[in-house]
Each structure stands twice: as C-alpha cells, then as structure tokens.
Amino acid sequence: MTDSSEPEHRTLRARLFQIIFESDTPLAKGFDLALIAAILISVLVVMLDSVPHLNARYGFWFAVIEWTFTGLFTLEYLLRLYCLDRPLRYARGVYGIIDLLSILPSWLSLVIPGGQSLLVVRILRIMRLFRVLRLMEFVGEGNMLLEALKRSRQKILVFLITVMALVTIFGAILYLIEPHEAGFTSIPRSMYWAIVTLTTVGYGDITPVTPVGQIISALMMIIGYSILAVPTGVFSAEVMRSIRRERYSEEACPGCGHEGHERDAKYCRLCGTWLDEDSEDPHREEQEKERASLEQESERLREESETLKQERRALEQARRDEHHNGGDDPSS
Numbered sequence: 001m002t003d004s005s006e007p008e009h010r011t012l013r014a015r016l017f018q019i020i021f022e023s024d025t026p027l028a029k030g031f032d033l034a035l036i037a038a039i040l041i042s043v044l045v046v047m048l049d050s051v052p053h054l055n056a057r058y059g060f061w062f063a064v065i066e067w068t069f070t071g072l073f074t075l076e077y078l079l080r081l082y083c084l085d086r087p088l089r090y091a092r093g094v095y096g097i098i099d100l101l102s103i104l105p106s107w108l109s110l111v112i113p114g115g116q117s118l119l120v121v122r123i124l125r126i127m128r129l130f131r132v133l134r135l136m137e138f139v140g141e142g143n144m145l146l147e148a149l150k151r152s153r154q155k156i157l158v159f160l161i162t163v164m165a166l167v168t169i170f171g172a173i174l175y176l177i178e179p180h181e182a183g184f185t186s187i188p189r190s191m192y193w194a195i196v197t198l199t200t201v202g203y204g205d206i207t208p209v210t211p212v213g214q215i216i217s218a219l220m221m222i223i224g225y226s227i228l229a230v231p232t233g234v235f236s237a238e239v240m241r242s243i244r245r246e247r248y249s250e251e252a253c254p255g256c257g258h259e260g261h262e263r264d265a266k267y268c269r270l271c272g273t274w275l276d277e278d279s280e281d282p283h284r285e286e287q288e289k290e291r292a293s294l295e296q297e298s299e300r301l302r303e304e305s306e307t308l309k310q311e312r313r314a315l316e317q318a319r320r321d322e323h324h325n326g327g328d329d330p331s332s
Contacts, residue, residue, distance in 0.1 A: 016083040020076070035076070039102075042069040070106040077103060148238035155234045163227065167194040170220055174213055182209045198224040 022028045042065075048054050049062040077099050081087035090096045149156075171191035178184040183206035184193065193206040197220045208214050 013083045016079055020080055020083060038069060038072065042066065042073075045069070066106065070103055073099075073103045145239065148235060148241070151241075152234045152238040156231050159227075159230050159234070163198065166220075166223070167191050167198060170194045170198075170216060173216060174208060177210055178208050178213050179210075182207065182213075184208075194220065197221060199228070200224045 018025065019028050019031050045062055045065050049059065049066070055062065080096075080099065081091065084090050091100070168191060171194040172187055174193065175184050175187050175190040178190075184190045189206070196203050196206075197217055200221055208217050
C-alpha cells in the first residue's frame with residue numbers, strides 16, 4: 001500500500017510543480033495569469049478600503065473579499081512549499097519572502113489592528129509577469145543596471161558625503177544668522193531646510209528672512225541644480241561601460257592586434273583574421289586555396305612583368321644600336 005501511494009504522491013507533486021512554477025503549458029500559464037489578476041484585485045480592494053466613505057459603505061464586503069484572497073494566497077504558498085524538494089530554500093529566496101509578506105499582514109491584523117494596510121506589498125508579486133509573458137530579458141537588463149550601480153557606488157558615496165558636508169555647513173550657518181522665529185530652532189532643523197533647498201524641492205515651511213540668509217538660499221539653489229547632475233552622469237557612464245563590456249570583447253586580433261570586436265564576431269573587421277583561437281576557421285582550407293591561387297597568380301604576373309621588362313630593354317638596346325650604326329654610315 002505504501003509502495004503504491006509513493007508514486008502517486010510524487011506524480012501529484014510533479015503536476016503541481018508544473019502548474020505553479022512552470023509557464024510552458026496552457027494550464028500553467030492560465031494559473032499564473034489568474035494569480036496576477038487576483039493580486040491586482042486584492043491590492044485594489046486594500047486601496048479602496050482605505051477610503052473612509054467607501055469603507056463605511058462596503059467595509060464588510062471588502063473584508064470578505066480580502067480574507068478570501070488571503071485564504072487563497074495562503075493555500076497557494078503552502079502548495080508551493082509542498083511541491084518542492086527543498087522548500088526552505090525557496091522560502092528564504094526573494095520570491096518566497098515576497099509570497100510570505102503578501103499574506104502575513106492579514107494574519108497579523110488579528111493581533112495588530114490596521115496591519116492589513118501593509119497588504120499593498122502584494123503588488124511585488126506581479127514580478128512573476130516577467131516570467132509568464134516571456135519577458136525575462138528585461139530582468140537581465142535590470143541586472144545590468146544593478147551591476148552598473150554597484151560599480152559606481154564608490155563615486156556616488158563620495159558625492160553623498162560631499163552633499164552631507166554642504167548640508168551641515170549651510171545648515172549651521174543659517175542657524176547662526178537666522179532668528180529662531182523663522183523656524184531655524186536647531187542645527188538639525190536648519191539641515192532639514194538645507195536639504196530641501198539644495199534638492200530644489202522648496203516646501204516653504206521654513207524660509208530665511210535676513211538678506212544674508214536669502215543670498216545663501218539662492219546660492220544653494222544654484223549649487224543644487226549643478227550637483228544633481230553628477231550622480232546621473234556617473235551612473236550613465238557606468239551603464240555605457242556595461243553595455244560596451246557586454247557587447248564588445250577585449251581580446252585582441254591575433255593577426256593585427258586590433259581590440260574592441262563584437263562578442264559574436266568571427267573575423268577581425270580590419271584584417272579578416274579568424275578570432276576564435278580555440279577552434280579552427282571552417283573556411284580556412286578555402287582561404288588557403290584562395291591564398292595559394294592568388295600567390296600563383298601574383299608569381300605569374302611577376303614573371304610576365306620581368307619578361308616585359310627584358311623585352312623592353314632589348315628593344316631599347318636595339319634602337320640604340322640602330323641609331324649608333326646610322327650615325328657611322330659614310331653615305332650619311
């Protein structure tokens with residue numbers, strides 16, 4: 001009895017895995033699309049439930065719909081763990097954590113009132129849309145941006161340190177020269193004003209009233225416009241380097257030493273040499289035959305050229321002899 005139930009158990013897990021985790025069958029793709037629709041609807045319900053007059057009128061139905069989705073998502077999460085050989089590894093992964101966070105606020109709301117408002121985190125689950133609609137190449141593009149951000153982190157850190165230094169200095173100066181009635185009651189409060197001014201947001205809740213403070217404010221706004229482009233330029237440069245690194249190879253041509261070929265290039269674009277040193281050129285024999293034929297043709301043309309030169313020299317010699325003999329003729 002145990003031996004017969006074991007294959008059925010494995011078959012059920014395999015079928016559930018194909019439906020839940022794969023997207024190459026109509027049933028699996030339908031499941032993923034239905035899941036994404038449920039996620040969007042549940043997030044919409046949470047957002048509408050936060051509107052006071054809608055909550056007062058439809059609060060009961062919002063709660064019913066929300067707990068229905070919570071039950072379905074909980075069952076789906078448990079099935080995901082059930083059909084895997086290593087469920088804990090999935091649970092510790094990005095998707096596993098997101099799946100858990102999408103149901104946890106509802107259960108926490110039984111202990112912590114208002115916790116269900118955090119259910120908007122379910123919107124992160126639509127990341128599965130990339131897999132369902134075969135858009136995983138966009139994930140690759142996103143990874144490229146993340147790699148560019150990692151490579152530029154030191155430059156961006158230096159930029160942030162510089163900005164914080166400016167914020168601290170200008171905040172301390174405004175704290176000294178502005179009256180407390182204007183809102184500059186402490187250095188941290190003045191630093192808040194400096195951040196708002198330097199980023200050109202300008203809430204207007206704190207404004208300098210002295211002429212010197214207003215001049216410093218104008219100077220900070222100009223500096224803000226100037227320095228905000230720095231991290232953008234640094235990040236853009238790293239992105240371009242990533243694109244170039246991904247598209248072009250740094251290997252040199254064995255024929256002429258030229259670098260910067262595209263990664264899928266087979267031949268050097270300058271001298272035509274085969275670039276892959278680990279394999280033979282499939283057209284090498286043809287090229288060798290063509291090269292030999294060209295060398296033979298070149299040798300033949302060289303011989304013909306030498307023959308023509310010899311004939312030309314012979315003709316010139318004959319003309320000189322004829323002219324010399326004609327000059328010695330007595331009858332002339």
